[in-house]
Amino acid sequence: MLWQEKSLTQVSPACIAENLRARAxxxxxxxxxxxxxxxxxxxxxxxxxxAQREPGLDTLVRISKTVGxxxxxxxxxxxxxxxxxxxxxxxxxxxxxxxxxFFSARSSLPARSKPAPRSKCHDxxxxxxxx
Numbered sequence: 001m002l003w004q005e006k007s008l009t010q011v012s013p014a015c016i017a018e019n020l021r022a023r024a025x026x027x028x029x030x031x032x033x034x035x036x037x038x039x040x041x042x043x044x045x046x047x048x049x050x051a052q053r054e055p056g057l058d059t060l061v062r063i064s065k066t067v068g069x070x071x072x073x074x075x076x077x078x079x080x081x082x083x084x085x086x087x088x089x090x091x092x093x094x095x096x097x098x099x100x101x102f103f104s105a106r107s108s109l110p111a112r113s114k115p116a117p118r119s120k121c122h123d124x125x126x127x128x129x130x131x
Contacts, residue, residue, distance in 0.1 A: 020034075
């Protein structure tokens with residue numbers, strides 16, 4: 001199954017299949033024509049429109065460009081879901097907890113000593129160094 005991280009909702013292959021069929025019908029294109037234009041085999045595309053398999057991310061992006069859509073639209077992810085107040089508050093809380101943990105862990109590390117100054121001559125095989 002595919003996951004959409006922002007809303008933490010599960011996307012089913014049936015949703016992708018339904019949206020692919022709808023776009024093909026709206027464009028008046030056969031599944032074989034879309035498959036050819038997207039660079040996938042007709043058999044693979046058939047698996048996607050019958051919900052037997054789900055496309056990988058790179059394939060989903062190519063197919064969405066071919067049918068004049070976005071990956072989110074094919075996945076059935078509504079942009080207004082992502083803009084919900086509760087989702088934003090949860091995301092901010094999660095970011096603050098992760099970042100806070102990162103910075104507190106980093107501040108507890110021992111201080112790094114300064115590296116020794118480098119000489120102007122870096123090549124030991126070099127006989128003459130010009131300053």
